[in-house]
Amino acid sequence: QKEVEQNSGPLSVPEGAIASLNCTYSDRVSQSFFWYRQYSGKSPELIMSIYSNGDKEDGRFTAQLNKASQYVSLLIRDSQPSDSATYLCAVKGGSYIPTFGRGTSLIVHP
Amino acid sequence: DAMVIQNPRYQVTQFGKPVTLSCSQTLNHNVMYWYQQKSSQAPKLLFHYYDKDFNNEADTPDNFQSRRPNTSFCFLDIRSPGLGDAAMYLCATSSGDGMNTEAFFGQGTRLTVV
Numbered sequence: 001q002k003e004v005e006q007n008s009g010p011l012s013v014p015e016g017a018i019a020s021l022n023c024t025y026s027d028r029v030s031q032s033f034f035w036y037r038q039y040s041g042k043s044p045e046l047i048m049s050i051y052s053n054g055d056k057e058d059g060r061f062t063a064q065l066n067k068a069s070q071y072v073s074l075l076i077r078d079s080q081p082s083d084s085a086t087y088l089c090a091v092k093g094g095s096y097i098p099t100f101g102r103g104t105s106l107i108v109h110p
Numbered sequence: 111d112a113m114v115i116q117n118p119r120y121q122v123t124q125f126g127k128p129v130t131l132s133c134s135q136t137l138n139h140n141v142m143y144w145y146q147q148k149s150s151q152a153p154k155l156l157f158h159y160y161d162k163d164f165n166n167e168a169d170t171p172d173n174f175q176s177r178r179p180n181t182s183f184c185f186l187d188i189r190s191p192g193l194g195d196a197a198m199y200l201c202a203t204s205s206g207d208g209m210n211t212e213a214f215f216g217q218g219t220r221l222t223v224v
Binding site: 004008031032034036041042043044045046049051088090096097098100101102103105 | 141143145150151152153155158160198200204206210211212213214215216217218220
């Protein structure tokens with residue numbers, strides 16, 4: 001069974017710090033990886049996608065992928081209180097259907 | 111703007127009373143998904159359509175059914191809601207063409223069973 005594992009947190013960081021969120025997956029044939037942000041009571045919204053090993057940067061966000069170690073991470077630089085949310089990792093393996101992790105709760109305190 | 115719209119945003123239903131949640135999309139995506147999400151849990155896939163092809167997850171209770179009358183609309187029917195069915199129900203779409211396509215979510219429907 002395909003699994004996507006995330007530490008549920010909460011991860012608490014001070015405003016302006018770097019938040020590091022991690023995700024591991026079990027399916028070795030996974031090819032596509034996505035990070036979603038979900039505010040309390042709201043639906044997930046896509047932040048970043050990554051498909052190749054290495055880093056991908058978009059503004060304050062950097063996604064990192066290491067397929068050999070089967071992990072993907074999301075770094076948030078200069079964290080703001082508005083970044084406080086749950087971050088879901090989603091992985092696509094041999095099909096077009098994404099499998100989601102349970103998410104990591106991030107709290108950015110002033 | 112192209113988007114995924116779910117109605118209603120909040121639904122209160124009585125125990126055992128059938129309820130229908132709806133989802134529409136203007137993205138013209140061929141894949142539509144229904145997820146159930148309970149507090150602090152991962153979204154759980156109930157079923158999905160690839161065009162008209164219906165795919166039911168093995169552990170989706172028989173109490174849940176779905177209809178997709180056309181590309182734009184998809185419905186989730188809960189025949190006899192129980193207290194354990196209270197959750198956020200998320201509709202999502204994707205183009206389905208290849209692996210590098212993300213899922214777009216609607217705003218969700220929060221279902222309360224009383």
